[in-house]
Amino acid sequence: MSSGDVALDVEGDTERWNVVDAVRETLAQEMRRDDAVRLLGYDVGPIGGVFRATEGLYEEFGGERVIDTPLSENGILGTAVGMAMRGERVVPEIQFMGFLYPAFGQLMYSLAKLHERSGGGIEVPMTVRIPYGGGIKSSEYHSESTETFLVHTPGVRVVCPSTPAQTKGLLAASIRHPDPVMFLEPKRIYRGEREAVPTGEYTLSLDEARVVREGEDVTLLTWGAMLEHAETAADSVDADVEIVDLVSLSPLDVETVLDSVKKTGRCVVLHEARRTLGLGAELSALVNEYALDHLHAPIKRATGYDVHFPGHQTEDAYLPDAERAEHAIRAVMSYEF
Amino acid sequence: MSHWTEVRPSEDFYRVLDADGRPLDDPPDVDEETLRRMYRAFVRSRAFDAKALSLQRRGEISIHAASTGEEAVSVGSAAALEPDDWCFPTYRQTAASIYWDAPLARTFAGLMGAEPETVAEHLDDESNPAVNFSPPYIPLTVNVTNAVGSAMADAFNDRDTVTMSYVGDGSTSEGDFHEALNFAGVFEAPAVTICHNNQWAISVPTHRQTAAETFARKAEAHGVPYDRVDGNDVLAVYEKSREAIERARNGGGPTLLECVTYRMVDHNTADEDSVYRDEEELARWADLDPVDRFETYLREAGVMDDDEMDRVAEAAEADVDEAVEAARSVPRSDPQRMFDNHLHGESWTERHQRAELRREGMGENPFVDFDGEGFK
Ligand SMILES: Cc1ncc(C[n+]2csc(CCOP(=O)(O)OP(=O)(O)O)c2C)c(N)n1
Numbered sequence: 001m002s003s004g005d006v007a008l009d010v011e012g013d014t015e016r017w018n019v020v021d022a023v024r025e026t027l028a029q030e031m032r033r034d035d036a037v038r039l040l041g042y043d044v045g046p047i048g049g050v051f052r053a054t055e056g057l058y059e060e061f062g063g064e065r066v067i068d069t070p071l072s073e074n075g076i077l078g079t080a081v082g083m084a085m086r087g088e089r090v091v092p093e094i095q096f097m098g099f100l101y102p103a104f105g106q107l108m109y110s111l112a113k114l115h116e117r118s119g120g121g122i123e124v125p126m127t128v129r130i131p132y133g134g135g136i137k138s139s140e141y142h143s144e145s146t147e148t149f150l151v152h153t154p155g156v157r158v159v160c161p162s163t164p165a166q167t168k169g170l171l172a173a174s175i176r177h178p179d180p181v182m183f184l185e186p187k188r189i190y191r192g193e194r195e196a197v198p199t200g201e202y203t204l205s206l207d208e209a210r211v212v213r214e215g216e217d218v219t220l221l222t223w224g225a226m227l228e229h230a231e232t233a234a235d236s237v238d239a240d241v242e243i244v245d246l247v248s249l250s251p252l253d254v255e256t257v258l259d260s261v262k263k264t265g266r267c268v269v270l271h272e273a274r275r276t277l278g279l280g281a282e283l284s285a286l287v288n289e290y291a292l293d294h295l296h297a298p299i300k301r302a303t304g305y306d307v308h309f310p311g312h313q314t315e316d317a318y319l320p321d322a323e324r325a326e327h328a329i330r331a332v333m334s335y336e337f
Numbered sequence: 338m339s340h341w342t343e344v345r346p347s348e349d350f351y352r353v354l355d356a357d358g359r360p361l362d363d364p365p366d367v368d369e370e371t372l373r374r375m376y377r378a379f380v381r382s383r384a385f386d387a388k389a390l391s392l393q394r395r396g397e398i399s400i401h402a403a404s405t406g407e408e409a410v411s412v413g414s415a416a417a418l419e420p421d422d423w424c425f426p427t428y429r430q431t432a433a434s435i436y437w438d439a440p441l442a443r444t445f446a447g448l449m450g451a452e453p454e455t456v457a458e459h460l461d462d463e464s465n466p467a468v469n470f471s472p473p474y475i476p477l478t479v480n481v482t483n484a485v486g487s488a489m490a491d492a493f494n495d496r497d498t499v500t501m502s503y504v505g506d507g508s509t510s511e512g513d514f515h516e517a518l519n520f521a522g523v524f525e526a527p528a529v530t531i532c533h534n535n536q537w538a539i540s541v542p543t544h545r546q547t548a549a550e551t552f553a554r555k556a557e558a559h560g561v562p563y564d565r566v567d568g569n570d571v572l573a574v575y576e577k578s579r580e581a582i583e584r585a586r587n588g589g590g591p592t593l594l595e596c597v598t599y600r601m602v603d604h605n606t607a608d609e610d611s612v613y614r615d616e617e618e619l620a621r622w623a624d625l626d627p628v629d630r631f632e633t634y635l636r637e638a639g640v641m642d643d644d645e646m647d648r649v650a651e652a653a654e655a656d657v658d659e660a661v662e663a664a665r666s667v668p669r670s671d672p673q674r675m676f677d678n679h680l681h682g683e684s685w686t687e688r689h690q691r692a693e694l695r696r697e698g699m700g701e702n703p704f705v706d707f708d709g710e711g712f713k
Contacts, residue, residue: 038493064493070523075482075516082486082500085471086423088493105513109476110483118472119453120678155679179680207682251684258709290709 014196019189022167022197023053023129027091029201030175031061034089037175039066040080041093050095051131051190073103077128081110084126089175097132097184098141098309104149111180112155127174127181133225134272134304134319135188137312144309145273150182151250151282158249159206160184162227165197169204170247177206184249186225209253211260215242218266218329221257221283223249226270226320233270233325239333249279254286261287265296268328272319275303297335302328350597351577352567356625358633365572371416372640374436375571377649378412379628382432384653385441386602388661389448393606397665398448406569406601407535408432409627411503413574414531414594417582418501420467425484425502428473428605429533433503437466441657445664452670454677459667478504478513481530485517488528488591499585501529501578507538509552518559518593527585529578530593534568535600540613553595561591568596569627572634599625672698688713 017025031037039054045068048055058066069076073094080090094100100107114122134143150158157179161167167185174181212227217239222230223246234241242260246252261267267287269280280301287299302324310318353365386403393401404411407429415424415433426433431444446456453472474480484502491498504514509532521528532552536543549555556563562584566577574596581592599622603610635641641649676691692712693703706712 070516070519072516072519074512075520078479078482078513078516079486079489079520082425082483082488083490083493084486085483086487086490088490102512105476105479106482109474109479114472116678117453118678119457121453121457122471157680177681207684251680251686254685254689254709262708286709290707293707 012198012200014198016194017164017168017197018191018194019161019164019167019185020051020053020191021194022164023171023185024055024057025197025199026168026171027054028057028060030172031057031065033201036087036089037065037091038083038088039091039093040069040076041067041095042069042071042076043095044068044093049093051187053129053131053185053190054093073099073101074106077103077106077111080126081106081114081124084124085114085122089125091127091129091175094128094130096142096144097130097146098144100130100146107156108153112153115179116155123178124180125178127171127177127183129183129185131185131187131190133184133186133188134309134315135225137315140309143315145271145304147184147249148273148278151279155180156250157181157206158184159247160186160224160249161247162186162189162224162245164195166204166210166247168197169202170206172201173203173206176203181206184224188225189228192228206248207251207253208247209256210245210247211256212243212245213241215240215264217241217264218268218332219244219257219260219264220268220270220325220329221246221280222270223247224272226272229320229322229325230270232322233329236322237326237329237333239329241329246279252282252286254290257283257286258291261291262294265294266332267295267299268325268332269299269301269303270320270325270328271301272304274306275301276306278303296337297332300328300332350565350567350595351573352570353572353576354570354630354634356630358630359637360634364638365576367572367575369640371575372635375412375416375575376631376635376641376646377653378416378432378436379408379571379631380649381435381441381653381656382408382412383628384650384657385431385435385444388657389445390606392445392448392661398445399450400606401448402428402605403602404429404432406622406626407533407598409571409574409631410531410533410568410596410598412436413571414501414529414578414596415468417575417578418468418499419582421469422498422582423469423471423484423487423500425471425480425487425500426473427477427480427503427505427508428475429505430473430503434466434470437468437470439466439470440464441660442663445660446667449664449667450670451667452674452677454674455667455670460663477508478511478517480504481517482513482520484530485521485524485526485528485591488521488526488585489524492524492526497527497586499527499529499582501531501582503531503533505538506532506534506536506543506552507541507546509555510546514555515559518556518561518591521591522560525588525590527588528591529581529585530591531578532593532595534595534597536598537600537604537614539604539608551595553593556593561593563593563595565595565597568598569625569630571627571631598627601626685709
């Protein structure tokens with residue numbers, strides 16, 4: 001089990017960055033470090049991406065390293081795979097998760113498949129950056145949290161940071177990793193709180209969940225932008241809450257999850273994706289299969305509803321927040337098998 | 338029924354040999370060594386397809402898509418590549434890898450359902466072909482987009498390597514085809530895309546695939562140069578491919594080549610072509626058989642005689658038989674192989690599921706772990 005902020009152990013200077021700063025600085029650092037790193041996407045060039053996550057990189061590295069492409073998600077992933085097969089370390093950007101769907105062919109057929117298909121002979125090292133999630137009051141398909149599609153895809157990793165320091169370590173690790181990584185960026189916290197981030201190089205494990213806060217009464221499993229709600233909820237309830245940030249959504253760090261639930265005997269999953277077959281369903285199934293004896297109450301899922309992501313007048317009602325998490329925690333605390 | 342399945346039947350394409358295999362103009366400038374290798378690839382490919390069909394009938398392989406009748410497309414185009422170039426095929430271009438001496442035993446073992454790791458482990462001493470082949474793609478048209486990415490990587494790195502890929506006529510209706518050509522055009526990628534217009538996509542004829550006059554012209558929308566070639570004339574395919582490859586190698590960007598040919602056999606061993614096409618059409622195309630035309634050319638040009646052709650055929654049979662024996666010697670894949678090569682490193686889930694499978698294999702109950710410790 002890993003604990004605390006690994007990043008804080010890194011020696012040296014720090015700067016105060018938010019998540020989007022961390023993305024940009026990490027991309028720059030990795031591009032300076034390795035000529036094979038190329039960014040690919042539309043709008044990633046001179047304007048620096050619609051979220052400015054690639055700002056300044058076109059000026060520094062030029063149009064063959066920061067490649068503005070035609071507007072074509074499938075074309076981006078498809079050509080990126082071809083480049084990755086030829087030794088490039090490609091970092092494509094899908095502008096919003098809701099626009100990943102045209103690229104599903106390339107995702108399933110080549111990105112996820114070629115390594116296995118070639119008996120390990122072909123590597124597809126690639127980090128697909130995907131801003132995801134709600135809470136930014138945007139238009140249709142700009143708030144999706146459909147990571148389950150990705151988790152259900154064999155052959156790709158799915159990674160999601162929740163803080164600036166973690167973003168840096170995880171993004172650097174993803175870019176250097178031989179596997180394809182779907183790197184989910186919780187865009188709602190892109191410009192959230194700044195924290196001191198080490199400016200030197202460091203990487204964080206892609207395989208380990210992070211125990212954000214230790215507690216004895218109930219385990220709260222979450223990731224991405226929901227972490228801040230989890231912390232608020234933990235502060236507001238009359239229970240000692242252990243918060244686990246999953247970090248890697250696929251493969252899951254099952255051991256950390258089970259260890260925590262076995263210790264606390266209660267579990268709540270907090271995620272903004274739809275509930276049915278959301279990752280909470282899998283976590284709940286795992287706990288049921290391997291930690292039932294330790295449970296004092298059923299697992300509850302505080303999630304979005306099984307609907308299309310609603311319009312922005314309604315999205316606050318859809319999205320789970322600290323209050324929904326608190327209700328779930330109180331409910332499982334009130335029950336005793 | 339019309340002779341051509343296209344909207345506007347047309348023989349308006351580039352051709353070197355007439356229907357009988359006689360040069361329409363001065364004989365083309367192709368060295369004898371290349372001509373011999375092309376012929377050898379034709380014969381080996383036919384022997385390979387015939388053997389694969391019989392193995393399928395005997396239940397040793399589950400399914401096979403032959404290229405009988407359209408080998409000139411694969412052989413002519415692949416022969417124009419140079420060592421270190423890249424080739425992204427589908428299931429229909431076995432003849433291309435055969436031209437470059439890909440080990441047949443591996444192909445047979447794959448058709449027999451062995452996992453790639455098992456094949457590599459047991460047939461490992463065979464050398465790789467000089468041209469780099471990706472594994473053949475089953476999902477249609479995905480290869481073309483990947484090939485353009487491969488070509489873009491070469492362009493960005495100032496390498497003069499060329500990437501070739503193949504697509505069927507039906508597959509030009511997929512989005513990936515247009516996405517690939519669009520990227521190729523925008524980035525001037527050294528990518529040569531060969532469209533195998535074999536008139537049918539399983540049972541769907543070409544006029545149901547597009548209202549465009551030719552498949553080649555689809556490139557126009559993407560600003561990509563194109564050409565249309567007699568796909569049963571190996572020399573015409575070779576010449577146009579060589580031109581396109583040279584242009585790409587010299588920084589001139591991509592090309593789409595439509596090669597007009599015909600699938601003389603079922604789509605694959607699970608198909609029944611008599612349901613959707615007639616004898617008359619088959620007979621017309623049988624007259625244009627690429628191997629017959631090439632044989633006539635080789636004989637009359639004095640490159641090969643009947644004796645030499647017989648020797649090539651015998652050698653092909655022997656090689657194919659030997660390859661089948663080698664493929665049969667590959668042991669059944671250990672079921673645990675299915676877990677290999679998904680992700681680097683180990684996960685709890687993988688460890689656990691491997692152990693469950695092992696227990697199931699031993700007749701044990703795999704569901705008895707209640708604390709996640711049992712199968713670690
Ligand atoms: C994306 C995708 N859809 C459907 C199929 C099933 N399928 C296999 S071959 C084929 C027809 C392909 O026709 P065409 O592109 O003309 O190539 P040909 O087989 O004639 O060489 C179909 C529909 C597939 N392999 N991939």
